[in-house]
Amino acid sequence: MTAKEIIKPENLVYTKTKVMTDVPMHYCPGCSHGVIHKLIAEAIEEMGIQEKTIGVAPVGCSVFAYNYLDVDFQEAAHGRAPAVATAIKRLQPDKCVFTYQGDGDLAAIGTAETIHTCNRGENIVIFFINNAIYGMTGGQMAPTTLEGMKTSTCPYGRNTDIYGFPLKISDLLAELDGTCYVTRQSVHKVGNIVKAKKAIKKALQNSMDGKGTSVVEFVSSCNSGWKMSPHKANLWMEENMFAKYPLGDLKDTEKKHYGQ
Amino acid sequence: MKVMEEIKLMKGNEAIAHAAIRCGCDGYFGYPITPQSEVMETLMQEKPWETTGMVVLQAESEVAAINMVYGGAGCGKKVLTSSSSPGVSLKQEGISYIACAELPCLIVNVMRGGPGLGTIQPSQADYFQAVKGGGHGDYKLIVLAPSSVQEMADFTVLALDLAFKYNTPSMLLADGIVGQMMEKVVLPPFVPRRTEEEIRQQCPWATTGKVNRKSNVITSLALQAEEMEETNLRLQRKYAQIVENEVRFEEVQCDDADYILVAFGSCARVGEKVVELARNEGIKLGLLRPITLWPFPTKKIQRLAKQVKGFMSLELSAGQMVEDVRLAVNGTVPVEFYGRQGGVVPLAEETLAALKEKLVK
Numbered sequence: 001m002t003a004k005e006i007i008k009p010e011n012l013v014y015t016k017t018k019v020m021t022d023v024p025m026h027y028c029p030g031c032s033h034g035v036i037h038k039l040i041a042e043a044i045e046e047m048g049i050q051e052k053t054i055g056v057a058p059v060g061c062s063v064f065a066y067n068y069l070d071v072d073f074q075e076a077a078h079g080r081a082p083a084v085a086t087a088i089k090r091l092q093p094d095k096c097v098f099t100y101q102g103d104g105d106l107a108a109i110g111t112a113e114t115i116h117t118c119n120r121g122e123n124i125v126i127f128f129i130n131n132a133i134y135g136m137t138g139g140q141m142a143p144t145t146l147e148g149m150k151t152s153t154c155p156y157g158r159n160t161d162i163y164g165f166p167l168k169i170s171d172l173l174a175e176l177d178g179t180c181y182v183t184r185q186s187v188h189k190v191g192n193i194v195k196a197k198k199a200i201k202k203a204l205q206n207s208m209d210g211k212g213t214s215v216v217e218f219v220s221s222c223n224s225g226w227k228m229s230p231h232k233a234n235l236w237m238e239e240n241m242f243a244k245y246p247l248g249d250l251k252d253t254e255k256k257h258y259g260q
Numbered sequence: 261m262k263v264m265e266e267i268k269l270m271k272g273n274e275a276i277a278h279a280a281i282r283c284g285c286d287g288y289f290g291y292p293i294t295p296q297s298e299v300m301e302t303l304m305q306e307k308p309w310e311t312t313g314m315v316v317l318q319a320e321s322e323v324a325a326i327n328m329v330y331g332g333a334g335c336g337k338k339v340l341t342s343s344s345s346p347g348v349s350l351k352q353e354g355i356s357y358i359a360c361a362e363l364p365c366l367i368v369n370v371m372r373g374g375p376g377l378g379t380i381q382p383s384q385a386d387y388f389q390a391v392k393g394g395g396h397g398d399y400k401l402i403v404l405a406p407s408s409v410q411e412m413a414d415f416t417v418l419a420l421d422l423a424f425k426y427n428t429p430s431m432l433l434a435d436g437i438v439g440q441m442m443e444k445v446v447l448p449p450f451v452p453r454r455t456e457e458e459i460r461q462q463c464p465w466a467t468t469g470k471v472n473r474k475s476n477v478i479t480s481l482a483l484q485a486e487e488m489e490e491t492n493l494r495l496q497r498k499y500a501q502i503v504e505n506e507v508r509f510e511e512v513q514c515d516d517a518d519y520i521l522v523a524f525g526s527c528a529r530v531g532e533k534v535v536e537l538a539r540n541e542g543i544k545l546g547l548l549r550p551i552t553l554w555p556f557p558t559k560k561i562q563r564l565a566k567q568v569k570g571f572m573s574l575e576l577s578a579g580q581m582v583e584d585v586r587l588a589v590n591g592t593v594p595v596e597f598y599g600r601q602g603g604v605v606p607l608a609e610e611t612l613a614a615l616k617e618k619l620v621k
Contacts, residue, residue: 056331057479066477072467072477073476074330074467074478075361075480076331080323080327080330080354083319083323083324084327084331085331086328087317087327087328087330087337088335088467090332091286091332091337095469112324
């Protein structure tokens with residue numbers, strides 16, 4: 001069998017989604033962002049909503065998400081993505097609107113915007129990448145940094161007497177009446193990737209169906225920030241991160257509809 | 261058939277709300293603060309989402325509200341927010357992003373006394389913040405200063421038109437007097453909101469969905485210094501055009517004047533009385549009222565400086581606009597200042613006394 005005979009459309013088993021651009025990614029090898037970007041892009045293509053989707057990028061490592069995902073994008077100020085997304089969706093209700101935010105963006109500087117957007121039940125999706133560290137600025141402590149974990153601003157480990165406790169923000173968001181779907185996923189193994197993609201699609205569909213706010217948290221690794229090899233980072237994540245942030249659905253229900 | 265102009269009596273803040281609905285605004289995002297809460301209250305009372313389709317949303321903070329404005333403006337929508345001094349300070353980060361991303365929108369500041377939590381009484385002490393930038397980086401806002409309820413309505417429409425003409429944020433810089441006082445007003449005619457297709461045509465850069473074009477990105481970020489310098493140069497070219505085309509002011513008896521009182525907003529209303537009192541005493545006083553505080557009527561002041569013996573700036577502040585008058589006059593004639601602070605409004609009589617003491621010797 002020659003190469004020419006093999007390269008035929010009917011033999012195609014995998015191709016890069018057209019919702020991903022060809023721009024080389026700036027993410028570190030081993031980083032979860034690339035996989036999550038790809039899953040979101042594939043979901044958008046498979047659902048046929050590329051023309052309707054508007055993303056909001058955060059400040060953090062994924063600030064350049066708009067360079068990789070080929071949909072209309074707005075780059076928000078640090079923490080403000082949910083407010084930006086709120087207006088985009090309210091003013092263009094037929095669009096599918098999502099934010100893509102890290103733990104510092106969503107759970108520290110943007111906590112108020114995150115909680116109130118979810119509490120209003122804005123029909124948007126929040127993709128939340130939780131790697132327990134500030135990657136872009138060089139590995140400082142995040143609100144989700146684990147107890148005892150070392151970062152450049154808690155170099156002797158996160159002592160809760162000094163730094164407070166790791167924030168389980170998704171658990172908090174699941175308590176709000178405005179959220180319809182809050183789930184915690186990971187993308188470190190094939191099985192998890194398959195589950196994560198299902199969660200992404202469900203969340204995007206919720207936005208289109210006007211069911212309320214969906215939050216998909218991805219418990220992720222930051223091997224550069226954690227100063228580990230990608231493989232070791234994944235093992236460390238399984239052992240430590242999943243213990244604090246267990247995977248699975250935290251909430252899956254239609255939001256409560258109150259009468260006028 | 262002759263259409264009668266409908267004259268209504270209302271507060272300046274209410275006039276902004278009605279004008280916004282009538283000129284086809286798509287969205288308002290705000291947070292309550294005295295003395296401007298009537299803007300959002302009036303909008304909620306009118307519930308334009310049932311008539312024109314305009315969205316009105318009470319945000320969780322001024323910070324969230326200005327970022328909602330960013331999001332809406334990024335979709336090419338006609339959006340505004342309103343607040344008062346402490347709230348406008350909170351909005352500064354967002355305004356800087358909006359200016360850099362070159363998005364059209366309107367920010368209303370109904371100023372109150374500061375600094376800090378200050379008072380709820382009228383002030384003009386946010387002049388520097390409004391005309392010199394306010395947030396970080398090199399940028400300008402088109403700043404309009406209404407001095408009547410009629411102008412609160414008219415300038416809401418004008419400020420949004422200018423914002424879309426130059427893809428830049430504009431500001432209505434009012435104060436507690438103009439916001440709270442009731443006057444007769446003729447509201448602007450109803451203009452329908454633009455259709456999706458019209459927005460796509462007018463704002464091809466907007467995030468309206470990637471349909472038969474490259475994806476649009478609204479951003480203020482550039483990692484390369486040269487790229488960011490290019491953005492800055494583009495902004496400066498735009499600002500130069502605005503300076504060239506958009507200066508607005510009003511003159512009251514300036515033609516034969518020996519002295520010029522410079523005042524904007526509610527102070528200009530006091531100023532009109534000062535002119536009257538001065539003329540009664542034989543002092544040839546004129547009033548120059550800058551309508552655009554940026555761009556500032558620098559050339560007009562330079563022309564006047566050749567004919568008059570001096571200027572006095574009257575402000576509800578410790579003296580802010582007076583610096584721009586001095587820059588324009590450039591030392592050729594004396595430029596004095598009189599003002600009251602912290603929410604106190606000067607009387608015409610005390611202003612005339614100050615004028616005589618400082619200038620007319």
